[in-house]
Amino acid sequence: MTRRIAVLTAGVVLLVLFGILGTTLPVPYVAQxxxxxxxxxxxxxxxxxxxIEGRDRDEIEGNLTLTTVGVSRGGLSLVQAVHGWFDDEVSIVPEESVYPPxxxxxxxxxxxxxxxxxSEQAAQTVALGRLGYPVKVVVQGFAEDSPSEGVLEEGDAIEAIDGRPTPDTEALDEVLTSIPGGSTVTVSYxxxxxxxxxxxxxxxxxxxxGSLLGITILEQPAAPFDVDIQVEDVGGPSAGLMLTLGILDLVGDDDLTGGAVIAGTGTIDIDGNVGAIGGIPLKMVAATDIGAELFLxxxxxxxxxxxxxxxGxxxxxxxxxxxxxxxxADFEAGRTPETC
Incomplete structure (x- = not known):
């Protein structure tokens, strides 16, 4: 065998070896x-x-769509990672940024x-507050073996204990502190x-x-209806804005979409501030796939x-x-909203 053939043979073997390693060797990255x-x-x-329980939902058309980012499960190979770096619809990020070590x-x-x-809770608080419902002490849940379970329900607004008003958590704490444990009380709700x-x-x-009712509470606007949100297998706070808008469209006085397909993302706090999120380019791709006409x-x-x-x-x-x-409102009226 000549030196040239030997070198070529070694090169081919190395290329094959590196190719095998590239398709099997995991790297510490994930694909979004x-x-x-x-x-x-x-x-x-x-x-x-x-x-919505306690009133009819508004008859509406159009979409207010929340967008999400998917994450690959398991380690990527070197070849998959390199391929993802050149794909506009994939984001390759360090695994520790998604799954902290x-x-x-x-x-x-x-x-x-x-x-x-x-974020669900914040969306309800902001939306109902926007609609003008008064803030009250609202039951959120029950402790284990709670004496209130079965007679109170989640969503009940606590108005008074034994006739003493409880307009906020401070007043409720003050009333309960003054009542000996084991007392039988009348809860107005x-x-x-x-x-x-x-x-x-x-x-x-x-x-x-003092006494305990065995409930968890939150000060939030109390409406004459209940709002329940069901979206399984979604994590993170970035749905807050779109959930808030969805509630407003379903129980408010204004049609927010005018029949259009609106998509968006963003966190929301109880003061109505919208916060930044991750994966915005990927969420825009998802919005394109559903034919969105505007993205928030x-x-x-x-x-x-x-x-x-x-x-587009x-x-x-x-x-x-x-x-x-x-x-x-601008989009529905044919005006151009303030853009990025």
Whole structure:
């Protein structure tokens, strides 16, 4: 065998070896891709994403769609990672940025789900507050073996204990502190706009003196109807804005879409501020796939969104809920919303 043939043979062997390694050797990266979209005015398998109990939903057309990002499961190979770096519809990111090394994948998913549930609560608070409903002390859940379970319900607004008004958590704490544990009290509440009373035998406070009702509470606007949000397998807080708009469209006085397909993303806090999120270019791709006509972009993501390939629809800049509502009104009236 000549030296030339030997060198060529060695080169071929190395190329084959590197090719095999490239397709099998895992790298510490994951692929993010456009995730599923959910029309907050619609349903999933026949179950409304936003259901209303205690009043009829508004008859509306159009979509207010929240967008998501999907994440690959398992390690990528070197070849897959390199391929993803050249694909506009894939984002290759370090695995630790999605799954922090100090917690398990299951723990990360749980925390992301909790963040989504928190965004649900914020969306309800902001939307009902926008509609002018008064803030009250509202039952959110029950402790284990709660004496109130079965007589109170989630969503009940606590109005008074033994006739003493409880307009806020401070007043409720003051009333309960003055009542010895084990006392039987009358709890006045409002449920779906209707007043009612319940008799509860309290528990003793674990620390100090006073009574416990065995409930978790939150100060939030109380409406004469209940709002329930059901979107499984979605994590993180980025659905907050679109859920807020969905509630407003379903129970408010204004048609927010005019029959158009509106998509968007963004967190929302109880003051109505819209926060930046991750994966905006991928969410824009998902919006393109459903035929979106307008995309609501958090102000903090505008630079990234504007740098992405042209999606074929306007990118409305929103920093607050008011901005989003103004953008929707402009779009419906044929005006160009403030863009990125």
């Amino acid at each position: 891709v456009p995730g599923p979209t959910f029309n907050t005015l619609g349903d999933i398998d026949g179950e409304a994403i936003i259901s 100090d917690r398990s994948e299951a723990e990360t998913r749980r925390l992301n789900r909790e963040a989504f549930l928190t 409002t449920r779906l706009g209707e007043p009612g009373t319940a008799t509860v035998t309290t528990r003793s406070a674990e620390e100090g003196t 972009v958090p102000e903090g993501n505008c630079a990234e969104a504007a740098a992405a390939p042209d999606p 629809f306007p990118l409305a800049r929103v920093a607050t809920l008011d901005d989003a509502l103004e953008a929707l």
